[in-house]
Amino acid sequence: MTSAPIVPGPVTVRVPAKVNLELLVGPRRDDGYHSLSSVYQALSLYDDVTVGEADEWGVSVSGTLAEGVPTDDDNIALRAARLVADRYDGEPVHVSIRKGIPVAGGMAGGSADAAATLVALDHLWDLGLDREELEEMAAELGSDVPFLVAGGTAMGSGRGEMLAPVLTRGTFHWVLALAEGGLSTPAVYAECDRLREGTDVPEPVATPALMAALRTGDPHELAPQLVNDLQDAAISLRPDLGEVLSDGMEFGALGGVVSGSGPTIAFLVEGTEAGIDLAVALTASGAVRDVRRASGPVHGAHVIHHRVD
Ligand code: ATP
Helix, strand or coil: CCCCCCEEEEEEEEEEEEEEEEEEEEEEEECCEEEEEEHHHHHHHHEEEEECCCCEEEEEECCCCCCCCCCCCCCCHHHHHHHHHHCCCCCCCCCCECCCCCCCCCCHHHHHHCCCCCCHHHHHHHCCCHHHHHHHHHHCCCCHHHHHHHHHEEEEECCCCEEEEEECCCCEEEEECCCCCCCCCCHHHHHHHHHCCCCCCCCCCCCHHHHHHHCCHHHHHHHHHHHHHCCHHHHHHHCCCHHHHHHHCCCCCEEEEEEECCCCCEEEEECCCHHHHHHHHHHHHHHCCCCEEEECEEECCCCEEECCC
């Protein structure tokens, strides 16, 4: 008697968003990138990415936040799939993305989908990739992609892709204020360069006080350490963000910072109760498009379902 061949069914990977607790932007390098010192934290706001074998390459996107995500070769998840296929002789796949991470919000949603696709294909094709191989392909796809594979809390240097884990204690609670529209990351960097023209910009180095605050697990210690060198540029392009920041602080946040290149603003709060209160107040103010609560650190891209028929 012959048994039916085992067909690897689609793999679903859950991947978090990130917030930058500290984003220090150094001088513009010759290759056009800026040297960065970034302390990332992975937050419990997720995209679910399902990758399965298909007759042709494709990508589809669902969820209330799906608007603005390309469904052609511009989608970074599809680029990730093709990269792995080129290296390991893979056949076409279809990538289905359920968006829970705001698009163009400074929370690395696209990078997250790329990270999830790498992890999904590692399982689907049973590649047995080690951490180094995954991180190397991730870095090729984008500066934030390696962190979304790793998760937790980490320090990134170079373009942000050279990672070192950071020791933290406990769980931090966040309220994310989502703004109308998005901000283009290159436009925010260009505005940052314009605002700093003529000033001497030092090489960025992570702040020891931030590391110490993370080790205490105390949000009161962490709040004053939140910093983002792109914040002035984001507010210069979107002055309404300055108002949302001051509203959030007035409504009881311990600290607030523009996430990455914006326009999402991340507010640190004392705990779950305080998070609910702030979310209600921000929603009632009408100054934001939507509000989400999240906590961190959480794990990076991880398989949540693998059907084998
Ligand atoms: P970052 O924080 O890394 O700068 P972001 O969160 O501001 O990124 P993304 O959500 O990654 O921004 O989207 C930026 C742009 O990338 C979108 O406007 C969209 O055109 C494009 N894009 C390509 N693939 C994806 C994807 N899978 N999900 C979201 N956006 C994507």
